[in-house]
Amino acid sequence: MWGNKKPDAPQAGQPEVKKLQTNQSPKPAPAAWEDKPAMSTDAMRPLGATADRATARLGASLHVKGEISGNEDLLIDGSVEGLIQLDERKLTVGPSAKVTADIIAREVVVYGNVKGNLRAKDKIEIKKDGSVNGDLTTSRIMIEDGAYFKGSIEIDKSPEKESSANAFARTSSASSGAAATKTI
Secondary structure, rough: HHHHHHHHHHHHHHHHHHHHHHHHHOOOOHHHHHHHHHHHHHHHHHOOOOHHOOOEEEEEOOOEEEEEEOEEEEOOOOOEEEEEEEEEEEEEOOOOOEEEEEEEEEEEOOOEEEEOOOEEEEEEEOOOEEEEEHHHEEEEEEEEOOOEEOOOOOEOOOOHHHHHHHHHHHHHHHHHHHHHHHHH
């Protein structure tokens, strides 16, 4: 009796359990694969509207001498000597980075060390442990407590100057028109 019950119960129970596990395993696997396509859409983002946020990275073991230019955000953790030009993009100098270069970008954030002149159309941020030795030209500036900075700062309000110049030109032309109307 015992011999018949043991083989019957495990044989009936094991295949059913295996079938359930087999049936359950494929179901979680597709769920895991469903999560991976979400990740692949992240990988596909540079092709879409979020391409503006694609960030390139120079790792801590990389040393670059020369000119870096591009059309994507850049994070530097290594060392760079030369010129960095990312006109409409953001440059982040990581905490382990050592940059000896002139920098031109839309936005510059410094966590590491920079020796050179920085020009940013939007803003420059020097974080708590950041260090900058050079001249800054930007519309907005933020230097946190504890940051090191040696150089000069020029606040560039060229977009406002352009709009003021346009407004002045309009006022001048309107005045000229008004004066012309008065004299005629």
